[in-house]
Amino acid sequence: MSTLQKLSELEAHKSAIQNGYDEAAKKAVLDKGKLTARDRITHLLDENSFVEIGAFITSKTTACKGEKVQAPADGVVCGYGTIEGNLVYVYSQDPAVLGGSIGEMHAKKIVKTYDDAIKMGAPVVGFIDTVGLRLEESIEALNGYGMIFGKMSEASGLIPQISVVCGDCAGGVSFITGLSDFTFISTKNGQMYLNSPNTLEDKKASFDTVAASNVHLSQSGLAHFGQADEQVLIGEVRNLMSYLPANSDDEAPCYQCVDDLNRVDEALNQFDFEVANAKDIVTSIVDDCTYVEVSKEYGAKALTAFARMNGVTVGMIANTEKTVDLQAIEKITQFVNFCDAFNIPLVTLSQIERIESTVETEKSGIIKAASKLAFAFANATVPKVNVILKEAYGMAYTLMNSKHLGADYVYAWPTAEVSTMNSESAVKIMYGEELEQATDKVAVMNEKIAEFEATHSSVYAVAAHGYIDDIIEPAATRKRVIAALEVLYTKQVASTLKKHPTV
Template sequence: MSTLQKLSELEAHKVAILNGYDEEAKKAALDKGKLTARDRVTHLLDENSFVEIGTFVTSKTFTCKDQKVNTPADGVVCGYGTVEGNLVYVYSQDPTVLGGAIGEMHAKKIAKTYDDAIKMGAPVIGFIDTVGLRLEESIEALNGYGMIFNKMSKASGVIPQIAVICGDCAGGVSFVAGLSDFTFMSTKNGKMYLNSPNTLEDKNASFDHVATANVHLRESGLAVWGEESEQVLIGKIRELLTYLPLNSEQETPCLNCMDDLNRVDSSLNDFDFDVRQISEIIASIVDNGMYFEVGEHYGAKVFTGFARMNGATVGFVANKEEAMDLAALQKTTQFVSFCDGFNIPIVTLTNIKYIESTVATERLGIIKAASKLAFAFANATVPKVNVILKEAYGTAYTLMNSKHIGADYVYAWPTAQVSTMNSESAVKIMYEEALQNAENPAELMQEKVKAYEEEHSSVYAVAGHGYIDDIIEPAATRKRVIAALEVLYTKQVANHLKKHPTV
């Protein structure tokens, strides 16, 4: 056979693979507004950058209902390409091939993708659209699950991992989302659950109660972003990737900053906390007012997200409300841990009075959740800058990247109050008997509050104890934070010898 004939044979094999899907399954997917597995990859990567790996892989001896079944690419498209010129690895499950079910060779392709990504130090993005395990492959399919979980665990903290739930993500496959750093989800077609609703003890349970994007964006916190259109969803993934380093050994991306480093915003000098939003402060101080919020709807009492200052990526944590609840604590802990793992400096904007607890959250372990947040900030070795905006009370303030648990630089606006609790409550406790016996309790209360604030909660008193490095003009927040981050660029921390933390 001549070389031309061999090339013709090769082309015929490729065409057979590209067209080997189930026509009815493809039509059903397109009718739902889904992209094909290959189109998802094409939309994610830069034009003409995709290189497929394992194109000719297929199931070894696969039969379904005693019939031989063709499994082109074994139901998952794998390879590498670039996003904005940066290398990424990708796998995309194909629901038109046995519903995207995971078998031995399918899993081996994903595991190979992870091996290559770890060696090359590049992120992995996985498009999940599968009915789950191939029961016909039995223990080999279960071994496939284990291989994937093992590779993801080894990649954690080494390369960024992003899961994209485009369709079904049921049973053990849902652990892929749990092991990923960020999970994006189709609000139209995405369904993620460990056990089907009809197996749960609540007979009124439905997919709407446990599996939809709304559940995971707002209640479980597994998903950080949702969109109805897959194209828009993929666009958001591309945007997020521009903020992230390729791996834990690289510095954060740094773009040419076209914004004035010394820009001031006089509107911050009379910022009305009762009317305006914390996101307005963030937009005011970051480059070009642009930021990427992570997990907006879960733990909504706190902002977590990425922005750029002087062109470099910074992770922001900021209080949206005066309290943090269980969800906010958990979201913040995960975000701080990610930033520390990937060398992203952390800037906190603190305005918090207390940790919000209920009987339910006490039983669910809010104490442990708060402890984990304290550990995350204290353990983080990246540059840490805190700006206290208004109230900062009690242990809640301590948790928010305070000087007490290791912040490198702490600044405060003149509007800040720092204390164990608000002045009125403290005075009522300290002078309860005197207030009860006073001829004019209101006058005594006012006198004691003023004295308490001057001695204990005044921002100047706290700065006098060395817990605030400087009291700054709000308008100048941008340039002061940038200056601090520049100084901290060469920060080094000697770690104590330990295998790993246990919190």
């Protein structure tokens, strides 16, 4: 056979792999408004940059329900390409091939993708659309699950890992999203669950109440971003990737900044805390007034977002309400840990009175969750800047990147109040007996409050103790934070020799 004939044979094999779908299965995918596995990769990566790896791999067991079937690429397309010129590895499960089920060779392809990504120090993006375990392969398929989980654990903190749930994510496959740094989900077709709702004891359980995208976006926190249109969803993946370093040895991405570094926003000097929100301050101080919010619907009492200041990626954290709850605490902790692992500086905007606690959250472990948040900030070695906006009381204030937990620079607006609790409550505790005996209780109360604020909660009193580095004009917040980050660019922290923390 001549070389040309061999080339023709090769093209025929490739065509069979790329087009060898079960037509009915492919039609079912398209009828749901989904993209094909290969189209997802095309939309994610730069044009003509994708290089497929392992295309000729197929299942060792082709017997399915007693019938011989074809499994092109064994139901998962793997390879590498670029996003804005930066190397990225990708795998995309194909629901038109055996339902995208995971068998031995399917899993080995994903593991190979991870091996290469770890060696090259490049992120991994995985498109999840699978019915789950390939039962026909039994224990070999279970071994495949274990190999994937093990490799993702090895990659954790070394390279960014992103999952995109475009369809079913059932059973053990859902652990892939739990092991990922960020999970995107199609709000039209995506659903995640460990056990099918019809197997749960609660007879009212349904896919809508257990597995639907809104459940994981707003209640479980497993999904961080959601969109109905897959192309829009994939566009958001590309956008997020522009904020992330390729690996833990890289610095935070830096782009040319066209925004004025010394831009002053006079509106912040008249900031109305009763009407406006901390998100407005974030918008005001970051480059081009643009940021990418993470987990917008989950833990909404706090904002976590990636933004740029002077062209450099920073992790922004802000209290959007005066209390912080269990969800917000867990969200902030996860975000801090990610930023610290990937050398992304942290900027916090603090305005908080207390940790919101209920009987249910006490039972759910809010004490442990808050302890993990304290550890996350204290353990983080990246540059840490905190701006105290208004109320900052008690342990809630301490948790929010305070000087007490190791913040490098803490600034405060003149409106800030820093104390163990609000002045009125403190005075009632400290001077309860005197107030009870006073003839004019209101006058005595006002006198004691003024005295307490002057000596204890005044921002100037706190600054006098060294817990605030400077009291700044609100309008100048952007340029002061950027200046601090520039100074901290060469920050180095000597690490204590230990295997790993236990918190």
